[in-house]
Amino acid sequence: MNIVIIRSNQVNPDPRVEKLAEILVKKGNRVVVLAWNRNEFYLPSEQIVNLYNFFYKIIRVRIPGEYGKGLSNLFPILKWQMFLFLWLVKNKNIYNIIHACDFDTIIPSIIVKLLFKKKVIYDIFDYYTDSFKIPFFLRPIIRFLDKIAMKISDKIILCDEIRLKQISFYDLKKIEIVQNIPKDLLFYFKGNPNYLFRKNCNLTLAYVGILQEGRFIKEMIEIFKKHLEWNLIIGGFGPLESEIIRNTRENIIFLGRLSYIDALRVYYESDAIFAIYDPSVPNHKFSSPNKLFEAMMLSKPIIVAKGTGIDKLVMEEKIGLIVDYGNIKDTEDAIRKLEDKLFRDSLGLRGRKLYERKYNWQFAEKKVINIYNELNNN
Structure with missing residues (x-):
């Protein structure tokens, strides 16, 4: 499988994304991570990560922005969305599955899915309207778009069962729970x-x-x-x-x-x-x-x-x-x-x-592999 993972931070570090990439490349998949570099311009725009002779690439786009600034960060967020859409369209032949992390990566992913019949995994690290400073008038709009994205996505990943109540989406055939379990070190x-x-x-x-x-x-x-x-x-x-x-x-x-x-x-x-x-x-x-x-x-x-x-x-x-x-x-x-x-x-x-x-690394790893195998076989 050829997979693109999208995360709206610089992945420096991002344990959940890095663990996911490691699981996938060790199973013989090709992985590219798209990341948003908001304020660390010393980071390379492209980085090859070597995991004991298993490799994946991180591509970081440099769009200045700040965390937790609400509407003042709106223009950088829109630029990030545009970058994602254009990259996914331009490179549509090098991947077949999009792994979108959180709401700020899912809309371009869903559009590209509908245009080019790609598979999309919606990995909800944090429910967007409960996690960030969003003006009151925008909240119902984002919640509405989020529900549509969940319905269109092929799979939804949550980090805990208690998140089912938070997202109010109960298509249990589509939802998988993968907890934030670390490797045993x-x-x-x-x-x-x-x-x-x-x-x-x-x-x-x-x-x-x-x-x-x-x-x-x-x-x-x-x-x-x-x-x-x-x-x-x-x-x-x-x-x-x-x-x-x-x-x-x-x-x-x-x-x-x-x-x-x-x-x-x-x-x-x-x-x-x-x-x-x-x-x-x-x-x-x-x-x-x-x-x-x-x-x-x-x-x-x-x-x-x-x-x-x-x-x-x-x-x-x-x-x-x-x-x-x-x-x-x-x-x-x-x-x-x-x-x-x-x-x-x-x-x-x-x-x-x-x-x-109960909460060991092998269990989480098996869950991820099963999710991807199921998508690949459908």
Whole structure:
């Protein structure tokens, strides 16, 4: 099969896209990734990724734009849509399946499907109107177009069953659940020590990801300013980056943008991970973040917010702690509990066993392969 994967970021990194490309090329498929480079102009416009002598190409289009800016980013989004449509038409003979990630890639993909009878997989990482700043008057229009795209697509991929309620689309023959499960790298890290920071404290807590409001990052920094006996490690990029840099100190360390493997190493070297998302944000109520499964794989406890998409699993399986979003004392108390090594190790071990039993990489890989084989045979 010849496949084009489309993602509206620079794929530097994008774990879900990179894992998908790896699965497909190792099965003998030809893969091209189309990516939108908004603000990192040092990145190459074309990149060949070598995975142990399996190759795929990333093509990045440079269209200046910003994340989370609403209508002020409208013109760059329209330019991105036009680029996708023209590229897909011009190169229509080099692919037969389009894997479109999120709403901001699906409309050109659907048009090209109708014009040239291509197969389209609609991979919904985040439900668009619940995830981004969209003017009220545009929301019903986008939801309407989204429903049409779902109906026309050949397959829809969701990262968790709870997203069925969010998207309100129930053609279960068309929908597949592929969770954000990482490859098992625990024993790789154990056998390849390469310390990114020194631990000289009672506890090290880590977060690597998008640095934006609604993820308890600023609040966590204020907590760690008062507790010099704890280390806070932050990595990633986003609107809060400059503010985080201003607040770095001996026990608050900012590592900047990290590769996926280095992000996992940070988690491995830390004592616990936090993924505390604001439950008042609609998309967070249905979230299934990479961090949850990465914590399981690495045998680390995780702190999450009550009322988000993952709190019930964390609570029922006893693989981490639940806090009230915005409650500083509640979060401090949770961190204090994790100072007990026996307690946090017990949480991490339960998470690891759950990963091995139910949320392992082989299961996710098999799901992806079956989806593509089914499309190819129809």
